[in-house]
Amino acid sequence: MPPRSTSSQNPVDHLTPDEARIEHQALGAEIKEHDRRYYEEDAPSVSDAEYDALRKRYEALEDQFPELKTPESLTQKVGSKVSEKFGKVRHRVPMLSLANAFADEEVEEFVERIRRFLQWKADAPLALTAEPKIDGLSLSLRYENGRLVSAATRGDGAVGEDVTNNARTVGDIPHRLKGSKVPDIFEVRGEVYLSHEDFAAINARQEAAGKALFANPRNAAAGSLRQLDPSITASRPLRFFAYAWGEVSAMPATTQSGMMECFKSFGLKVNPLTRRCTSVAEMLEHYHAIETDRANLGYDIDGVVYKVDDLSLQQRLGFVSRSPRWALAHKFPAQKAVTVLEDIEINVGRTGSLNPIARLKPVTVGGVVVSNATLHNEDYIKGIGGNGERIRSGVDVRIGDTVIINRAGDVIPKVLDVVLEKRPADAKPYEFPTTCPACGSHAVREVNPRTGKEDAVRRCTGGLICPAQARERLKHFVSRNAFDIEGMGEQRIDEFYEEGLVQRPQDIFTLQARNARSLKRLENREGWGETSAKNLFAAIEARRSIALNRFIFALGIPHTGETSARLLARHFGTFEHLRETAKAAADPASEAHAELTAIGGIGPVVAEAVVEFFKEGHNEEMLDALLGEVTVEPMEAPASGDSPVAGKTVVFTGSLEQMTREEAKAMAERLGAKVAGSVSKKTDIVVAGPGAGSKLDKAKEFDVQVMDEDGWFALVGRG
Numbered sequence: 001m002p003p004r005s006t007s008s009q010n011p012v013d014h015l016t017p018d019e020a021r022i023e024h025q026a027l028g029a030e031i032k033e034h035d036r037r038y039y040e041e042d043a044p045s046v047s048d049a050e051y052d053a054l055r056k057r058y059e060a061l062e063d064q065f066p067e068l069k070t071p072e073s074l075t076q077k078v079g080s081k082v083s084e085k086f087g088k089v090r091h092r093v094p095m096l097s098l099a100n101a102f103a104d105e106e107v108e109e110f111v112e113r114i115r116r117f118l119q120w121k122a123d124a125p126l127a128l129t130a131e132p133k134i135d136g137l138s139l140s141l142r143y144e145n146g147r148l149v150s151a152a153t154r155g156d157g158a159v160g161e162d163v164t165n166n167a168r169t170v171g172d173i174p175h176r177l178k179g180s181k182v183p184d185i186f187e188v189r190g191e192v193y194l195s196h197e198d199f200a201a202i203n204a205r206q207e208a209a210g211k212a213l214f215a216n217p218r219n220a221a222a223g224s225l226r227q228l229d230p231s232i233t234a235s236r237p238l239r240f241f242a243y244a245w246g247e248v249s250a251m252p253a254t255t256q257s258g259m260m261e262c263f264k265s266f267g268l269k270v271n272p273l274t275r276r277c278t279s280v281a282e283m284l285e286h287y288h289a290i291e292t293d294r295a296n297l298g299y300d301i302d303g304v305v306y307k308v309d310d311l312s313l314q315q316r317l318g319f320v321s322r323s324p325r326w327a328l329a330h331k332f333p334a335q336k337a338v339t340v341l342e343d344i345e346i347n348v349g350r351t352g353s354l355n356p357i358a359r360l361k362p363v364t365v366g367g368v369v370v371s372n373a374t375l376h377n378e379d380y381i382k383g384i385g386g387n388g389e390r391i392r393s394g395v396d397v398r399i400g401d402t403v404i405i406n407r408a409g410d411v412i413p414k415v416l417d418v419v420l421e422k423r424p425a426d427a428k429p430y431e432f433p434t435t436c437p438a439c440g441s442h443a444v445r446e447v448n449p450r451t452g453k454e455d456a457v458r459r460c461t462g463g464l465i466c467p468a469q470a471r472e473r474l475k476h477f478v479s480r481n482a483f484d485i486e487g488m489g490e491q492r493i494d495e496f497y498e499e500g501l502v503q504r505p506q507d508i509f510t511l512q513a514r515n516a517r518s519l520k521r522l523e524n525r526e527g528w529g530e531t532s533a534k535n536l537f538a539a540i541e542a543r544r545s546i547a548l549n550r551f552i553f554a555l556g557i558p559h560t561g562e563t564s565a566r567l568l569a570r571h572f573g574t575f576e577h578l579r580e581t582a583k584a585a586a587d588p589a590s591e592a593h594a595e596l597t598a599i600g601g602i603g604p605v606v607a608e609a610v611v612e613f614f615k616e617g618h619n620e621e622m623l624d625a626l627l628g629e630v631t632v633e634p635m636e637a638p639a640s641g642d643s644p645v646a647g648k649t650v651v652f653t654g655s656l657e658q659m660t661r662e663e664a665k666a667m668a669e670r671l672g673a674k675v676a677g678s679v680s681k682k683t684d685i686v687v688a689g690p691g692a693g694s695k696l697d698k699a700k701e702f703d704v705q706v707m708d709e710d711g712w713f714a715l716v717g718r719g
């Protein structure tokens with residue numbers, strides 16, 4: 001989802017009060033909707049980072065226009081209203097949120113603010129605890145005389161949902177607290193969460209049962225606790241860490257750290273990474289240590305929480321609207337995470353490229369679990385950039401390394417950097433394979449004849465004998481923007497390929513006929529049935545006729561993406577025309593070659609790839625077979641029927657003065673004309689600027705209409 005426009009709009013101090021009010025209201029409605037999805041349905045539709053950006057803007061509006069900060073404002077509220085499905089529990093002590101910080105400096109400011117507020121002496125130490133911020137959902141447990149009597153979610157902070165029976169099924173939550181020091185009334189608060197391992201198992205079960213998957217462990221934990229049927233909760237191995245309290249009849253300790261010790265002695269789990277710090281430096285050190293160790297914890301955390309240790313000071317500091325003044329959540333950067341690179345695998349792409357993929361210890365980044373990231377190519381792993389320059393100060397990436405990964409929006413996660421201090425002593429430089437892992441052929445880095453430089457990508461030279469390339473080509477062939485065959489997913493292609501049922505594109509269209517004769521019919525197989533086979537064949541039949549641009553794209557010609565495919569389709573109109581020209585263009589001195597390289601938007605690399613593709617005998621065979629099965633629809637000239645040059649072939653020559661060559665081409669094509677690089681019998685118009693040479697002579701020879709730029713504009717107008 002693209003970031004919302006609001007957050008990138010006018011700076012708030014440029015708004016009029018009216019504009020601010022309208023935006024504040026609209027943003028509020030949007031945030032409320034996200035809150036509902038997140039807190040009530042456990043199924044957010046945007047990442048936390050996107051959500052936080054909306055919140056930030058909302059707060060900025062209130063800072064600039066304080067009249068917007070009414071008691072109804074979302075900045076004064078916590079969480080979301082409770083679901084009607086559950087009984088309600090009124091919290092005797094409200095359950096609040098935490099103030100957030102991202103930068104180290106904000107932590108410094110936080111401690112400074114506290115010191116000022118308390119009028120603390122400059123050189124007197126001030127103790128704060130630092131502990132992981134568990135990414136789960138908070139739960140309040142009420143014990144009376146040591147027995148668990150009720151459990152409630154945070155809800156809107158004042159009223160929560162009664163989940164007592166569900167909480168009783170959580171292993172880490174004792175039904176009885178132990179020891180003689182337990183206060184008569186004791187409300188324990190903490191976080192319910194799921195380990196990565198259990199999260200993966202739950203999602204695997206959901207998938208097997210055909211149910212929706214949870215986006216991340218937090219949503220799964222919340223969805224598991226907030227069940228009407230406690231037996232479902234019981235089947236999910238939820239865990240619990242205690243870190244706070246609500247109503248307490250008699251406090252058993254005087255410090256935050258002392259309370260944690262009490263929790264432990266009462267039989268509750270507390271997080272082992274909690275540390276008491278006496279300086280900002282120590283706090284930040286602990287924060288960074290936890291950040292680097294994040295992937296090894298086995299559960300999600302999204303930051304570190306600092307709390308003033310002395311409870312009497314906490315009391316003096318009190319609260320601001322929805323959070324305590326004595327605590328701060330220092331969040332990890334939203335789009336980056338530190339994790340361990342467990343292995344490097346090589347994927348062979350459809351053009352034979354050996355693509356290195358990092359297998360990672362799973363880590364949640366921006367609300368999504370990431371376990372793979374790209375390492376780009378051989379040089380990137382070595383610490384060499386695209387222009388031969390050093391990247392990451394020349395540090396290479398090794399298996400076993402602790403790495404920093406980045407995932408922004410929909411972009412494929414990348415390995416950005418290495419934490420060298422964490423490198424295991426026995427880690428060895430990675431040896432990039434020089435043979436294809438799929439077919440064993442040599443894998444080489446070609447030297448670009450024009451630049452003399454080695455290609456960054458190593459490619460398998462196996463071509464059609466390489467099963468990995470063949471499979472990837474098939475996957476590309478059936479993909480959404482190509483043939484778009486429903487029911488032919490990646491897994492199915494792999495299966496069909498293994499079995500020899502579909503190994504070349506044309507095989508797809510003979511599948512049904514072969515299946516009818518086969519002894520091992522699809523519809524009789526495990527996991528199949530009459531309907532799924534029928535649906536697949538129907539999906540294939542529906543694609544016996546295909547648009548030219550999709551067809552060209554589906555062929556998977558190297559460097560030829562959707563845009564190039566469309567340009568080629570528009571220029572040639574029919575597949576036969578493209579094929580003839582491309583074959584003739586094998587001779588670099590030919591007219592066809594000139595035509596191909598002159599198509600606006602088609603560069604020399606694509607043109608070369610197209611020529612190579614049609615030169616290849618195997619491709620010829622494939623095309624002949626395929627064209628026996630499918631019909632390629634010709635592409636109509638663009639909708640500019642009444643343009644005087646629609647369908648005509650135009651050549652621009654000489655130095656144009658009123659437009660660049662590119663503009664001229666684009667304009668002619670927009671009007672439905674084809675632009676060629678050389679004059680031939682087929683040429684309709686030559687637009688000649690000063691200095692036009694041999695082309696002008698040729699035009700005369702072929703009796704082609706010649707005009708200057710003014711003539712051109714007189715003909716087509718200036719539009």
Ligand SMILES: NC(=O)c1ccc[n+]([C@@H]2O[C@H](COP(=O)([O-])OP(=O)(O)OC[C@H]3O[C@@H](n4cnc5c(N)ncnc54)[C@H](O)[C@@H]3O)[C@@H](O)[C@H]2O)c1
Pocket residue numbers: 034035037038039044045046047048049051052078079096097098100131132133134135136137138154190191243244305329
């Ligand atoms: N993606 C969405 O649509 C969406 C919607 C709403 C909220 N959110 C996300 O939820 C978060 C805001 O929610 P919030 O108000 O719960 O605030 P918060 O998560 O920033 O902080 C408060 C919470 O931290 C938890 N916590 C974990 N460990 C703790 C510890 N050791 N000590 C104290 N508290 C601890 C407690 O449950 C507490 O309620 C943001 O990260 C936001 O991005 C996302």
Ligand SMILES: [Zn+2]
Pocket residue numbers: 348436437438439440441460461462463466467468469
């Ligand atoms: Zn290969």
